[in-house]
Amino acid sequence: EMAKEFEKRGGKLELGRKVNSVKELSYDLLIGADGPFSLVAKYVGNTMEHIGGVQYRMRTDYRFDGMEFIINKNYSPEYSWIFAKGRTMNVGLLGKQQDLDVFIRDFQLLNHGEIIKKEAYNIPFFGTKIQEGNVILTGDAAGITNPLTKGGMAAIVYVSEILVNCLKEGKIEEYQKRVFSHPVMAPEYKEALRYFRELDNPTLERLGKMVDGKFLNQLDKKTKLKLVLAAIVKPRKMRTLMKASSYANRYSW
Numbered sequence: 743e744m745a746k747e748f749e750k751r752g753g754k755l756e757l758g759r760k761v762n763s764v765k766e767l768s769y770d771l772l773i774g775a776d777g778p779f780s781l782v783a784k785y786v787g788n789t790m791e792h793i794g795g796v797q798y799r800m801r802t803d804y805r806f807d808g809m810e811f812i813i814n815k816n817y818s819p820e821y822s823w824i825f826a827k828g829r830t831m832n833v834g835l836l837g838k839q840q841d842l843d844v845f846i847r848d849f850q851l852l853n854h855g856e857i858i859k860k861e862a863y864n865i866p867f868f869g870t871k872i873q874e875g876n877v878i879l880t881g882d883a884a885g886i887t888n889p890l891t892k893g894g895m896a897a898i899v900y901v902s903e904i905l906v907n908c909l910k911e912g913k914i915e916e917y918q919k920r921v922f923s924h925p926v927m928a929p930e931y932k933e934a935l936r937y938f939r940e941l942d943n944p945t946l947e948r949l950g951k952m953v954d955g956k957f958l959n960q961l962d963k964k965t966k967l968k969l970v971l972a973a974i975v976k977p978r979k980m981r982t983l984m985k986a987s988s989y990a991n992r993y994s995w
Contacts, residue, residue, distance in 0.1 A: 764877065771914060772877045773905075778866040780883035786874040790866040790885035793820070795892065796842045797834030797862070802855030804831055813946055817845040819939050820892070824851075831855075836865070836892060865892050868932065873918035880905065886921070888994035889931040890938070890986060896994050897926045925989040934986030937979045 749755055764785040774782025810824040822835035822845055835842050869885025880901055887894040904920045921927055
């Protein structure tokens with residue numbers, strides 16, 4: 743439907759053509775939305791961090807119908823997931839396939855069904871440069887995925903709005919500056935992700951008991967003080983984690 747609307751408005755859609763170099767193209771404005779291994783990103787000079795996302799689709803009679811996120815450093819440096827939906831579920835984690843196999847074994851998920859499809863994704867984040875003159879980047883090519891949640895759909899909505907406004911105002915040269923000034927690219931994310939990855943399982947267990955049933959971006963002063971006094975989170979780390987989680991809650995999925 744989007745392609746039809748594009749052509750309806752006068753756009754020309756060309757499929758089946760391989761582009762080997764940006765220099766082959768003729769354009770007034772080039773928008774690189776060509777994924778984590780973007781050809782346009784190489785031209786612009788963008789660098790990003792990456793993590794693998796691996797997932798199995800399973801046919802199952804799993805007991806729970808909904809979404810479960812599991813934070814256990816035995817399986818992933820960040821998190822694992824079980825998305826159950828009726829007779830099928832998606833099981834995955836941020837990390838390696840062999841860790842997912844162990845996760846599925848330990849949770850005895852094969853007792854509830856069978857694997858019908860294996861998938862893997864490259865997830866880029868912390869993009870460093872998303873514009874070179876009239877060549878700009880967006881989506882995975884730009885590395886605008888939320889560093890904490892690894893969700894990219896919400897971020898692209900906000901960045902697209904910035905792009906539209908730059909075009910309407912005739913200020914495309916401000917695109918990178920505006921994107922990097924927006925909370926989707928907040929500098930607090932880098933430290934927050936490092937702090938989160940440093941947490942080990944015993945610390946996470948203690949932290950979980952203290953914040954059980956609470957929203958992390960809405961912790962009251964009493965709970966924050968308990969965490970600091972228990973030496974689970976230092977004050978500076980607390981502020982960074984709370985600010986980053988607040989941004990993630992608002993600007994990610």
